[in-house]
């Protein structure tokens with residue numbers, strides 16, 4: 190089988206995604222590769238497919254180094270389901286089982302062999318590796334090799350020595366989702382990759398919708414989270430909290446309201462954590478409330494939302510955690526409930542952070558780094574720019590200014606939450622099924638039940654049988670024989686053989702009772718230019734329709750006459766003044782509009798020469814009051830931030846507050862108020 194046939198046969202896909210082709214070609218040409226792709230982009234396929242091709246060509250087994258046992262177990266199960274011979278070796282196996290697995294691997298019975306990094310240095314494994322033919326060594330979650338990332342694993346540093354000890358150096362491939370420049374350099378250097386083909390596909394996850402929702406914390410955030418979960422009943426979601434205490438509190442709240450939620454944090458016993466994770470993975474629990482201890486091991490692809498009850502410590506953490514939503518490529522939401530208290534909570538957590546083993550990196554330097562990251566996280570919560578753009582820029586990607594898929598670009602439900610609380614009809618259709626008609630949804634539910642039954646029998650999580658996306662494609666293509674079944678997204682030969690009949694029976698029965706639905710699907714197929722791909726065509730046009738329905742958030746505007754009502758106080762900072770102005774609009778019931786920001790007011794002050802922005806010695810910028818500003822009563826005071834950075838705290842007197850009001854009036858009277866451009 191060639192590459193294309195292998196892809197279709199084992200994985201049921203028709204084409205490779207962007208980046209995958211180059212990495213696979215690199216490996217097959219005998220080059221080292223480094224793949225940096227976001228979660229859900231399909232990194233696994235980049236080594237699994239060449240492993241299959243090289244294995245078939247008699248070049249030996251591929252060793253995959255993976256940091257977590259649960260992750261490797263899921264991967265191996267998924268490969269076995271697809272008909273690929275793969276195994277893992279870890280501490281959950283008995284000595285006898287390990288011996289057997291290595292013996293089989295040595296005989297070339299496995300295409301892929303998953304191991305933890307700690308295993309590599311054992312005499313037994315070195316003995317095996319010295320004798321067996323190894324086609325490739327793959328390093329998954331390669332950022333664990335860098336102490337600049339948050340998942341540093343000292344044993345990753347020993348991988349390069351292991352490779353050096355092999356009689357013949359195999360191809361080395363490394364993959365990660367998180368890699369700032371410094372982490373990327375660490376990976377190449379510490380793994381001693383030899384001029385690797387490096388592909389960075391960009392960090393965008395187009396199927397994720399990002400939201401920041403401002404809440405006061407406590408009861409207000411609790412209510413919002415509860416409402417959200419209720420609106421999304423039946424969907425899988427994760428709620429991240431900063432502390433164990435919050436996990437307990439939110440978990441209790443959800444359970445008290447009849448929601449099937451689990452909890453996960455370091456204070457629970459190993460056993461309890463394991464059970465919780467399993468129940469969630471197997472869809473026995475729909476929601477997981479967790480600290481960031483609930484992490485890398487989750488490979489659940491149908492998580493439809495990730496809520497953050499508290500703001501995390503850095504955008505790296507945030508994007509990684511939020512990124513656990515929508516790994517199946519279907520629409521999913523990431524909502525961060527931000528309250529000012531989160532800043533304090535995180536500062537405290539950072540102060541108590543125990544420094545990990547570090548080779549030559551100064552503790553102060555790491556702390557300053559943490560603080561910088563926290564500040565950038567806070568700015569994400571406060572910005573009124575496109576959130577996706579903010580994230581992508583942080584990771585070094587350029588992106589268009591607006592995305593139409595974040596709460597700063599479009600109005601979101603959270604902002605009109607009140608109306609949803611009592612409106613039961615507002616319970617949302619599951620996102621993945623949003624493209625289906627009511628009848629299509631009915632079939633989807635039947636197929637889901639069928640999948641659950643199959644999963645129970647096989648003792649694997651339902652998403653390992655097949656993804657929601659596969660089920661949805663069945664609802665559109667209505668396959669009733671094995672040929673049609675193989676055309677369904679994600680149904681390879683092995684899966685069609687194992688499960689095709691079960692699904693086809695369900696579809697058959699459904700079609701007999703729903704002839705109109707069958708006709709409408711046929712008609713759609715004819716309407717489409719590409720009859721073979723009616724599923725995606727239907728989905729795409731529906732997506733377009735929905736996109737057109739989303740409402741763009743209006744720029745901030747206030748009736749200039751209303752500005753006379755703004756309360757002037759003895760002294761305040763500029764964001765307090767902005768808040769008071771925003772409240773005036775709120776009192777008028779004006780919604781669906783961006784808020785006036787401190788940054789905008791500062792921009793006006795700067796344009797008019799009252800303040801200026803200066804570069805500091807450490808490369809940061811600070812705002813200073815000019816002599817013109819001092820004349821109208823703007824005051825500044827030099828302060829030192831926790832990590833030594835100097836900055837100036839600027840406050841406004843009654844007089845300067847009045848000047849700001851006048852500037853705003855001028856701005857909106859002149860008609861520029863149609864749009865604030867920063």
Ligand code: ADP
Nearest residue numbers: 202204205206227228229230231232233234516
């Ligand atoms: P990552 O490791 O990058 O987070 P995965 O390897 O888990 O992502 O892949 C995410 C999902 O995308 C999986 O369900 C996988 O089967 C699917 N996938 C990968 N490559 C393709 C492809 N070429 N076509 C369709 N689906 C794909």
